Amino acid sequence: MAQETVNRELxxxxxxxxTMRCGQAYEASLAMEQDAMFSFLASQRAILEQWSDTVxxxxxxxxxxxxxxxxxKYEDHLVKLxxxxSIRSTSCGEEAMIESRRLLSEFADIMAHKALIDARIAVICNETPPVDSLDDSTSVEMDVSTNDNVISRLLADPGQDEFSVDSTMxxxxQYLYEQFADQCQASVEKELGVSGIVSDTLQYLQNEVQVALDKCNIVDDSEDRGDDLCSKCAVLRHQITSLVDFVLQNQDCQRCQHxxxxxxxxxxxxEQELQALQRCQEREMARLKGELEEQRNSLVCQHEQxxxxLKERxxxxxxxxxxxxxxxAQQVENLRAAYHKTLSAGLERDVEGEENIRQRYQAEIEQLRALCEKGLVAMENSHRRIxxxxxxxxxxxxEQLRHEKEQALAEETQATLAALxxxxxxxxxxxxxxxxxxxxxxxxxxxxxxDIGALHREHEAEMEEIKQEILSLSERxxxxxVESAALEExxxxxxxxxxxxxxxxxQLTARNKQLRAHLMSEASELELKSEGDAAHLLLQRERxxxxxxxxxDKLQHQLDAAKTHGEQxxxxxxxxxxCTEHCHSNRMGPLWERLRQLAAAWPPPIQNSQVNTSDRSQPSGITKNQGSNSSKSKQRKEPPALATAELTRSPKKCCHRNSSTSSTFLSVAPLRSPSPCPxxxxxxxxxxxxxxxxxQSRGGIICQQQINRTTVAG
Known part of the structure; x- marks a missing residue:
C-alpha cells in the first residue's frame, strides 16, 4: 500500500x-502572437500616415x-490688355477693370483653397469626387453640403461605401474631419464675404452706369457722347465678361483628371497593399496555429509516452x-518453523532416539534444499532478465552503428563517384x-x-610511344x-x-549449457552441506x-567486427x-582508334622495300631516334593512376580482357622490327x-591470425 501511494504521488x-510546462509554452506562444499583432498594427498605421503625407x-x-x-497666364493676359x-484712359473703365481683376484674383485664390480642402477630404475618405466647374458661390455651397453629407454618412456608418476602419483610425x-471642417467653414465664410463684395461692386457699377446714362439723357446736345459712353460701357462689359469667361476657363485645372x-x-x-498585408497576416496566423497544434500534439504524445x-515501471x-x-514471508515462516522444531527437539532430546534425530536432520536437509532451489531459481530469473x-x-x-556505417558508406560512395x-x-x-x-x-x-623515310621514322616513333603507353597500362x-586477387583472398x-x-x-553455447547442467547437479549435491559453503559456491558459480x-560478448563483438570487415x-x-572496367574501357578505346588511324595511314607495300633498306643501312640512327622517342614518351604526361579504393573491376575479367586485347593488338598492328614484342x-x-x-605477405597474415586465434581460445 505504501509503495502504491508513493507511485501515485510520483x-x-x-x-x-x-501540465505546467504545457501551460507555460502556450502562454509564451500567445504572448509572441500578441506582440506580432500589435507590431503589425503599428507598422500599418505608420505606413498609412506616410502614404497620406506623401499624397x-x-x-x-x-x-x-x-x-x-x-x-x-493672368498676368500675361493683363499685360496684353x-x-x-493703353489708348483708352477713362477713369471709370480703369477702376472697373482693376476691381474686376482684383476680384478675379481673389476668386482664384478661394478656388485654390477650396480645391485643396476637397483633395484632403477625398484622400481621407478614400474617394475622389468629380471636379465640376464652379461659377458662383451656390456651387461652392452645394459641394460643401455634399462633402458634409458624405462625411456624416461615413461617421454614422463606417461600413458603408466599402470603407471600414478600426476604432483608432x-x-x-474624426479629429481630421473636425480640423478640416473648421478650415472649410472659415474659407466658405471668406468666400461668401468676397462674393458679397463682388455683388456690391457690380451693383455699384450698374448704378454708376445708370447715373451716366441719366446724365446723357438730360443733355440733348451730348447724345453722341452718351452713345459713345454706352458703346464704351457695352464694350467694357463685353470685355469683362470675356475676361471672366477666360479666367474661369483657365481656372479649370487641366490636370484635375490626371x-x-x-x-x-x-x-x-x-487597397491592394492592405489586402496583401491581411493575407500575409492570415497565413502567418494559420502557420502559427499549425505550429501551436503540432507542439500541443507533440507534448500530449510525450506526456502519454x-x-x-511510468505506469510500466x-x-x-x-x-x-x-x-x-x-x-x-516464506523465509520467515521457514525460519520460525525451524526454530520451533529446534526448540522442541532440544526439550525432547533425552526422550527421542536416533530415529527422531535422523528425521529432524532429514527435515532440515529438505528445508535447505528447498531454500537453495528457490535461491537458484530467483538468481536464474534475475540473470535471464539482465x-x-x-x-x-x-x-x-x-542498429545505430549499422545505420551510421550505411550513411558513411553512402557519403563515401558519392564522393568516390564524383571523383571518378x-x-x-x-x-x-x-x-x-x-x-x-x-x-x-x-x-x-x-x-x-x-618523304617516306621521315614518315616511317615518325611512324616508328609513334609506335614506340604507343608500346610504352601499353606497357605502362599493362603494369598498372x-x-x-594483383590487388583485387589479394582482396578476394x-x-x-x-x-x-x-x-x-x-x-x-x-561450441561455447553448448559448453555453457553443459556448465549450467553441471552447476545444477553440483548445487543439488551441495545442498547437504552447510549454508555458508553453499553461498560461497553459489558466488563462485556466479562469477x-x-x-x-x-x-x-567478446566473441559476439569479434563476430560483428569480422562481418563488418567482410562487408567492407x-x-x-x-x-x-x-573502376577497373571503366578505366580499361576509357583508356583502351582511344589507343585502338589511334592504332587504326596509323594502320590506315601506313604506306603501301611497294615502298616497304625502300624503307627496309634505308632502315638496315642506318640502324644506329633508328636506335637513336627510338631512344629519343622513348625519352620523349617518358617525358609525356601520363594520366594519373587511380587509387585502390576507387577501382571496381573483376580481376578475372580484367586479366582475360587484357590478354585478348594485347594479342589482338599484336596481330592487327605488327611492328617493323624483327625482334618480338617484350x-x-x-x-x-x-x-x-x-x-x-x-x-609471403599472405602467409604472414595467416600466421598472425592463427596466433590471435590461439590466444583467444586460451
Whole structure:
C-alpha cells in the first residue's frame, strides 16, 4: 500500500509538472502572437500616415504649380490688355477693370483653397469626387453640403461605401474631419464675404452706369457722347465678361483628371497593399496555429509516452515488491518453523532416539534444499532478465552503428563517384586534345613533305610511344589485378574466420549449457552441506557464469567486427571491379582508334622495300631516334593512376580482357622490327614477382591470425 501511494504521488507530480510546462509554452506562444499583432498594427498605421503625407505633399505641389501657372497666364493676359487698352484712359473703365481683376484674383485664390480642402477630404475618405466647374458661390455651397453629407454618412456608418476602419483610425479620422471642417467653414465664410463684395461692386457699377446714362439723357446736345459712353460701357462689359469667361476657363485645372486618376490609382494600390498585408497576416496566423497544434500534439504524445513508461515501471516495481514480500514471508515462516522444531527437539532430546534425530536432520536437509532451489531459481530469473536487457541494448547499439556505417558508406560512395566522374572527364578531354594534336601534326606533315623515310621514322616513333603507353597500362593493370586477387583472398580468409567464430560461439553455447547442467547437479549435491559453503559456491558459480557471459560478448563483438570487415572488403572489391572496367574501357578505346588511324595511314607495300633498306643501312640512327622517342614518351604526361579504393573491376575479367586485347593488338598492328614484342614476357615476370610477394605477405597474415586465434581460445 505504501509503495502504491508513493507511485501515485510520483505520477501525479509528473502530470502536474508536464501540465505546467504545457501551460507555460502556450502562454509564451500567445504572448509572441500578441506582440506580432500589435507590431503589425503599428507598422500599418505608420505606413498609412506616410502614404497620406506623401499624397498631401504631391497634391500641394500640384496645386501650387497650377496656381502659379494661372497667375502667370493672368498676368500675361493683363499685360496684353494693358497694351491694347493703353489708348483708352477713362477713369471709370480703369477702376472697373482693376476691381474686376482684383476680384478675379481673389476668386482664384478661394478656388485654390477650396480645391485643396476637397483633395484632403477625398484622400481621407478614400474617394475622389468629380471636379465640376464652379461659377458662383451656390456651387461652392452645394459641394460643401455634399462633402458634409458624405462625411456624416461615413461617421454614422463606417461600413458603408466599402470603407471600414478600426476604432483608432476612426478617432483619427474624426479629429481630421473636425480640423478640416473648421478650415472649410472659415474659407466658405471668406468666400461668401468676397462674393458679397463682388455683388456690391457690380451693383455699384450698374448704378454708376445708370447715373451716366441719366446724365446723357438730360443733355440733348451730348447724345453722341452718351452713345459713345454706352458703346464704351457695352464694350467694357463685353470685355469683362470675356475676361471672366477666360479666367474661369483657365481656372479649370487641366490636370484635375490626371490628379483624380492618380488618386484613384493610389487608392487602389493602397487597397491592394492592405489586402496583401491581411493575407500575409492570415497565413502567418494559420502557420502559427499549425505550429501551436503540432507542439500541443507533440507534448500530449510525450506526456502519454512518459505516463505509459511510468505506469510500466510502477507495475514492474509492484511485481518485484510482491515477489520479494512473498519470498521474505516464506523465509520467515521457514525460519520460525525451524526454530520451533529446534526448540522442541532440544526439550525432547533425552526422550527421542536416533530415529527422531535422523528425521529432524532429514527435515532440515529438505528445508535447505528447498531454500537453495528457490535461491537458484530467483538468481536464474534475475540473470535471464539482465541478459535480456543487455541483449536489447546491444541490439539497439548494433542498429545505430549499422545505420551510421550505411550513411558513411553512402557519403563515401558519392564522393568516390564524383571523383571518378571528374577523372573520367579530365581523361576524355586530354585524349581529345591528343587526338586533335596528332591529326593536325599529321596533316601538316603530309602537306609539307612527302618523304617516306621521315614518315616511317615518325611512324616508328609513334609506335614506340604507343608500346610504352601499353606497357605502362599493362603494369598498372597487373598491379590492380594483383590487388583485387589479394582482396578476394582476404575476403575468403575473413569469411573463413567468420565461420570459425560462429562454430566457436556454438561450441561455447553448448559448453555453457553443459556448465549450467553441471552447476545444477553440483548445487543439488551441495545442498547437504552447510549454508555458508553453499553461498560461497553459489558466488563462485556466479562469477564463473559472468566470465562466460563476458567471453560470449567478446566473441559476439569479434563476430560483428569480422562481418563488418567482410562487408567492407566486398564493397571494396565491387568498387575495384567497376573502376577497373571503366578505366580499361576509357583508356583502351582511344589507343585502338589511334592504332587504326596509323594502320590506315601506313604506306603501301611497294615502298616497304625502300624503307627496309634505308632502315638496315642506318640502324644506329633508328636506335637513336627510338631512344629519343622513348625519352620523349617518358617525358609525356601520363594520366594519373587511380587509387585502390576507387577501382571496381573483376580481376578475372580484367586479366582475360587484357590478354585478348594485347594479342589482338599484336596481330592487327605488327611492328617493323624483327625482334618480338617484350610486352607479354615483362607482364608475366612482374605478375610472378608480385604474386610471390603477395603469398609471403599472405602467409604472414595467416600466421598472425592463427596466433590471435590461439590466444583467444586460451
Amino acid at each position: 505520477i501525479q507530480a509528473e502530470i502536474s509538472h508536464v 498631401e505633399g504631391i497634391l500641394r505641389q500640384e496645386m501650387e504649380s497650377g496656381i502659379d501657372e494661372l497667375t502667370r 494693358k497694351r491694347e487698352k 476612426r478617432m483619427e479620422f 490628379l483624380q486618376d492618380s488618386i484613384h490609382r493610389l487608392a487602389s494600390e493602397h 512518459e505516463q505509459a513508461q 510502477a507495475r514492474r516495481l509492484e511485481r518485484r515488491l510482491g515477489t520479494l514480500d512473498s519470498e521474505y 541478459i535480456a536487457e543487455l541483449e536489447e541494448k546491444h541490439r539497439q547499439e548494433l 566522374d571528374a577523372m573520367r572527364k579530365a581523361h576524355e578531354t586530354e585524349v581529345q586534345k591528343e587526338i586533335a594534336k596528332f591529326k593536325s601534326e599529321f596533316i601538316k606533315k603530309m602537306q609539307s613533305t612527302h 593493370y597487373s598491379v590492380k589485378c 582476404q575476403l575468403a580468409v575473413v569469411s573463413k574466420q567468420l565461420t570459425q567464430a560462429e562454430q566457436h560461439i556454438e 564463473e557464469l559472468e566470465q562466460k557471459c563476458e567471453e560470449v 572488403l566486398s564493397a571494396l572489391c565491387a568498387q575495384l571491379n567497376e 610486352l607479354s614476357g615483362m607482364v608475366a615476370e612482374r605478375k610472378k614477382i608480385e604474386r610471390k610477394g603477395f603469398t
